[in-house]
Amino acid sequence: MNVTRISAVGAVAASTVLLLAGPAFAHVGVQPVGPAEKGGYATVNVKVPNERDDASTTKLEVSFPTDHPLSSVMPQPVPGWTVKVEKSKLDKPLKVHGKEITEAVSKVTWTGGKIGPGEFQQFPLSLGQLPEDTDQLVLKAIQTYDNKEVVRWIEEPKEGEEEPQSPAPVLKLTEPSGEDHHGAGAKGADDEKDGEKDAKTDAKTDAASHNEKSDKDHKGDKTENAADSSDTTARTLGVIGIIVGVAGVAFGVLAGRRRAS
Structure with missing residues (x-):
């Protein structure tokens, strides 16, 4: 086999691989950003x-599936595209965070934009x-x-079977990683409990601070009273000293005059 024939065979094999692999990478799909926990x-x-x-x-x-309806579906704006959210009544109401939900989002439609050949676009939800x-x-x-062509990605893939020609996007759900996986309701209850604990702790801290402040104030009053008492005593002794000194001077003067006489 010459080099030309080997090259031709290689090119055909590569083309076949690309043709078989191409559709697998060209499907419309859904990819979670982070965990998608139950x-x-x-x-x-x-x-x-x-x-x-x-x-x-x-x-x-x-x-969106009607057998597992979602109470909330919110699209993020995509530049150049207009989005429309449609809701439908539920046969059986849902209870979410203690509230009864009677309708859920059934379809989201994007129009007005353009995805050209060789390009792709992501639509966040x-x-x-x-x-x-x-x-x-x-x-x-x-x-x-x-060009008016419509491709329906609606065939549900079955585990253990070959992938259908037009498979529907599938979002895989994972097991919860924590105890508060049930959403804002459980988290809110935990936050409320934590708030009560914090309030009790703050109350104890405030009471201890108040008692400490009262002890300091009481000790300060005692110190201040002792200082005032000492100051009064010092002033009294000072006045007595002055009186004694004046008396001594007067006595000396009188004694001198008597001697002179």
């Missing part, structure tokens, strides 16, 4: 690559409260191009 909240990015060489993506629709009774959330997506 019962908690998470920030995720919906990543949308453009698969066409002659068309641009101009619209994206992401639908804040999601919560994540369910505790499942290991993943399937977010079905529909990608529309400016």
Whole structure:
């Protein structure tokens, strides 16, 4: 086999690998920013690559599961894109932080922007409260191009089976890492308990400071009273000394006059 034939075979093999690997990297997907813990909240990015060489993506629709509805879905603004959030009534209300939720976000749609050939765009979302009774959330997506082509990323991947041709984005959920994974409600209760402990500690500290201050003030009063008493005694002795001195001088003068007479 000559060098030219080896090069040709290598090129064909490389092209085949690229063709087979290309679609795997071109799927619309969802990636968490940090942990996506069960019962908690998470920030995720919906990543949308453009698969066409002659068309641009101009619209994206992401639908959320109805069997595990989310009480909160908040999109982060993306420059050049307009976002629309749609809600639907729930068959069974949710209880979140002690409140009953009767509707949840069912779909988020981005329009007005453009993802050109060879480019991708990320669409950030804040999601919560994540369910505790499942290991993943399937977010079905529909990608529309400016040539009117529509690609539906809605096929749910099955564990142990081959990946479908148009797999839906899947958000994997992890086990909670702490006791306060149930969200702001549990955290708020813990904060309230901590606040009560701090209040009791502050009260004890204030009482101790007050008692210490009272002792200091009492000792200060004693010292001040003793100083005043000493000052009064010194003044009295001084006056007596002056009187005695004057009397002595007068006695001396009278004695001198008697001797002179």
